Structure formats: structure tokens, C-alpha cells
Amino acid sequence: MYFYAARQPILDKNKNLFAYELLFRDSIDNVFPEIDGDEATSKMVEASQFSLGIHEFTGNKPAFINFTLDTLSKGYPTMLTKEEVVVEILETIKPGKKLLALCQDLHKQGYTLALDDYIHQNVWAHFYPFIKIIKIDIQDTSLEQIQEIKQAIAKYPHIQLLAEKVETYEEYNQALELGFEYFQGYFFSKPEMVKTKNLSPSQIAMAELLYETSKPELDLASITSVFERDVTLSYKLLRYANSPIFRRRSEIATIKQALVILGSAELKRFIGLMFAANVNPDKPSELINLSMARAKFCEQIADIMNPRLDSSIAFLTGLLSLIDAILDEDIETVLEKLxxxxxxxxxxLTQKGVMAALIKLLELIERAEWDKTSLVMDKLQLDKEQTVEFYNQALAWADEQAQQVS
Structure with missing residues (x-):
């Protein structure tokens, strides 16, 4: 069974990753609203429990999953552990005695409950003792309504507010001032402001390495020279080359030895990841993770599209597709420096061509816009099932790699 879901990050007020919301679809061609909420939730739990495993898709972070009244009544949340799931009560469920009893029972068992797309009604006050998170769509909720909600929950300090559809840093800052604890949206992947930023010596060295590894033929002497000029880069290279993921039998002790043993493809990956992960340490780590996942996905697709796409070029292009957001500069200015x-x-720059179409496909998958992804995949002549599998594999790979280069 294939797992048709996109994960959308939920960050805390320090822009650290708190959890993911899993957005389910029945298949690439069968998108909402063609299946109802009960079926969607059932398939999500089935896939999480028996096929993929939630922890593999969310990197051991909690997963927000929507539940209908019917799936709550059938006890589906308890098929997942209370550590790996946040039970998200859909906004379409009307507050009533049955729902209240179900919430009381789940709360007693230690599950975290959230109200999705909350619209305030006084009757919800009966649920407040059992609710931990209230999600508010800030695009569809006025400041007056938010203040009304805050006043209503004032007696329940355990309730935390989560701002949904936060698209800009201005909206993030406004929600922060309003007392929101968690944030969901694409503000973290857009530049906070356009400004001039000089790269540090280490970052310049990594940029130089990016250029060297984007050449058809690697110049081992030049690459070795760059590493030897930067102690930090050399240390991280040796640490990476000796990491358990490669299962080396003997320790690698020199820069040249590490470069030779890693090989061209692995070296290009390492340098790309190092650049993205260290170029702006103030950016949310999830943004870096997303860049890594994009890079791996593009590389995998390029492998099957050979010779139309070069896998090394595809990897770097995917990795750098968010570089403007990482550096907080417009893409033209960034590329002038690299x-x-x-x-x-x-x-x-032009957003044209096969590789650009692949980046667009990624953006649509990340937003779970499956109906539009079908059009792009048809254009690129990609197998839909295999593409989804590559995406899931890329997310898992990015989570693993993030631990190695940190």
C-alpha cells in the first residue's frame, strides 16, 4: 500500500519543529472531497499502523491527524500511541454529549486533543478541560474573534493556541504578539526580508566546493585544498565519512582518503547538505530538512529520467531551490554570489525546463495539491506510484541526514 500524505510542519514560537500535520489523500487521482473524512482517517490510521509507521514519516515528532465523530467512536485514535499522535477533532463535528464523552475518555488515557479550525461557541467551554490545543485559521478569523477566544479560555491556562495558514513573517509576528504558541503555514519558507548579507569564510569555502562538485569531472586536488584551508569543514567531512551509516570496517584518517572513499555522488551530497545546513543557522531547521528532502527527491527522479536529467545537478538544484528563503534574500542576489x-x-531564475517542472511538482506535493500534481507528473511522464514512494523515501532520508551533518 502506498502512503499518499503530505506532512506540513508545525513550529513553536522559537521556530523549532514541534510536530507535523499529516494531510491524507486516498491516491494521486482520488483527492478531497471525493472521499469523506471517515474514509480518509481510516486509511491514514491503517497506513500509519500497518504499512509505513508514523514515526518513519514524521521523524519521531507528533503527528496531528484529523478524526471524525465516527472514527473517534470506533476508537481509531487508540490504535496509535499517545506519544505519536495529536487527535485533531474536525471542525465539521458539532459539540454534543457523545463527543464530550469521547474527549473525556481520550484525555483520561493521556491523549493530546486539538480542535481544528476553531469557531467559537459557548458550548465548547464544556470541552476546555480536556483540550490541549486550539487551532485558529488566521486568514479567516478576525482580531476581535481571536480576542474573544482568548477571553473564553482564560480560565484554562493549559490550552495553547495554534495559528494556521501563517503565510508571512508579518503574520507570524502578529500571531506571536497575540499569544499563539504554535504556527503552521509557509512563512518559514519565504524570505523574512530582502537584505544584503556577506558570506563567512567557511560559507565561501562551501560555495567554492559547490562549484567544484557541479563540474562534470571532479578536480580532487582543488577540492582537497579547499578542505585543508578550513578546519571545521575538514572535521565534519571526517566525521561524516566515519559515521555508522556507511558501515566502514576501518577508520578514515585523511581528507584525501575520505574524498576517495566517499566517491563523487556521496561527496556532492555532503557538500550540498553542509552548505544548506550552515549557511544561515537562524533559520528553522525544518526549512533545511525540506531542502534536503527536495534534493534527494530530485536525485531519485533524475536517475530514472537519465539522460534527460543529470542526478548530481538535480540534487544541487533541489537543495538550492529554497536558498533564497534560507538566506533571506531574493534569488537573483543569492545566485550572483554563488x-x-x-x-x-x-x-x-527562469523557472523553465524539466528541472523547474520537477521543483514545481515538489511544491505541489508538499501542499498536498494532488490534483495538480497529476498534471505535472503526466507532463514529465512519471509513474505516479513510484513518485509518491520517492517522496516518502526522500523525507525519511532527509531526517536521517540532518542528524549526521548537525
Whole structure:
């Protein structure tokens, strides 16, 4: 069974990853609202419990999953542990005695409950003792309504507010001032402001390495020289080359030895990840994780589209597709500073061509816009089932790699 879901990050007020919401679809072609909420939730729990495992999809972070009244009544939340799921009560459920009893029981068992797309009604006050999180769509809720909700829950300090559909840093800052604890949306992937930023010596070295590894033929002497000029990079390279994921029998002790043993493809991945992960330490780690997942996904797709796409170029293009957000600068300014191959620059600047279409496909998958992904996949002549599998694998790979290069 394939797992058709997108994960949307939920960050805390320090922009650290708190959890993911899993957005389910029955298949690439069968999108909401063609299946009802009961079926969607049932399939999500089934896939999480018996096929993939939630922890593999969320990197051991809690998963917000929507539940209908029927799936709550059938006890589906208890098929998942209280540590791995936040039970999200759909906004379409009307507050009543049956729902209240179900919430009381889940709360007693230690489950975290959240109200989705909350619209205030006084009757919800009966539920407040058992609710931990209230999600508010800030695009559809006025400041007066938010203040009304805050006043209603004032006697329940355990309730935390989560702002949904936060699209800009201005909205994030406003929600922060209003007392929201958690934030969901795409504000973290857009530049906070356009400003001039000089790269540090270490970042310049990584940019130089990016250029060297984007060449068709690697110049081992030049690459070794760059590493030898930067102690921190050398340390991380040796640490990475000796990490358990490669299962080496003997320890790697020199820069040249590490470069030779890693090989071209693995070296390109390492340098790309190092650049993305260290170029702006103030950005949310989830943004870096997303860049890594994009890179792996593009590499996998390029492998099956060969010779239309070069996998190394595809990896770097996917990785750098969010570089403007990571550096908080417009993409034109960023690319002027980076000595990248013209092929990568053209893709990111013009947004035309096969590689650009692949980046667009990724954006649609991340937002769970499955109906539009079908059109792009048809255009690229990609197998839909295999594409979804590659996406899931890329997310798991990015989570693992993030631990290795940190």
C-alpha cells in the first residue's frame, strides 16, 4: 500500500519543529472531497499502523491527524500511541454529549486533543478541560474573534493556541504578539526580508566546493585544498565519512582518503547538505530538512529520467531551490554570489525546463495539491506510484541526514 500524505510542519514560537500535520489523500487521482473524512482517517490510521509507521514519516515528532465523530467512536485514535499522535477533532463535528464523552475518555488515557479550525461557541467551554490545543485559521478569523477566544479560555491556562495558514513573517509576528504558541503555514519558507548579507569564510569555502562538485569531472586536488584551508569543514567531512551509516570496517584518517572513499555522488551530497545546513543557522531547521528532502527527491527522479536529467545537478538544484528563503534574500542576489553551474542558475531564475517542472511538482506535493500534481507528473511522464514512494523515501532520508551533518 502506498502512503499518499503530505506532512506540513508545525513550529513553536522559537521556530523549532514541534510536530507535523499529516494531510491524507486516498491516491494521486482520488483527492478531497471525493472521499469523506471517515474514509480518509481510516486509511491514514491503517497506513500509519500497518504499512509505513508514523514515526518513519514524521521523524519521531507528533503527528496531528484529523478524526471524525465516527472514527473517534470506533476508537481509531487508540490504535496509535499517545506519544505519536495529536487527535485533531474536525471542525465539521458539532459539540454534543457523545463527543464530550469521547474527549473525556481520550484525555483520561493521556491523549493530546486539538480542535481544528476553531469557531467559537459557548458550548465548547464544556470541552476546555480536556483540550490541549486550539487551532485558529488566521486568514479567516478576525482580531476581535481571536480576542474573544482568548477571553473564553482564560480560565484554562493549559490550552495553547495554534495559528494556521501563517503565510508571512508579518503574520507570524502578529500571531506571536497575540499569544499563539504554535504556527503552521509557509512563512518559514519565504524570505523574512530582502537584505544584503556577506558570506563567512567557511560559507565561501562551501560555495567554492559547490562549484567544484557541479563540474562534470571532479578536480580532487582543488577540492582537497579547499578542505585543508578550513578546519571545521575538514572535521565534519571526517566525521561524516566515519559515521555508522556507511558501515566502514576501518577508520578514515585523511581528507584525501575520505574524498576517495566517499566517491563523487556521496561527496556532492555532503557538500550540498553542509552548505544548506550552515549557511544561515537562524533559520528553522525544518526549512533545511525540506531542502534536503527536495534534493534527494530530485536525485531519485533524475536517475530514472537519465539522460534527460543529470542526478548530481538535480540534487544541487533541489537543495538550492529554497536558498533564497534560507538566506533571506531574493534569488537573483543569492545566485550572483554563488559560483554555480549555469544550468542550475537558469533553472532557478527562469523557472523553465524539466528541472523547474520537477521543483514545481515538489511544491505541489508538499501542499498536498494532488490534483495538480497529476498534471505535472503526466507532463514529465512519471509513474505516479513510484513518485509518491520517492517522496516518502526522500523525507525519511532527509531526517536521517540532518542528524549526521548537525
Amino acid at each position: 559560483p554555480l553551474s549555469q544550468e542550475i542558475k537558469d533553472t532557478l
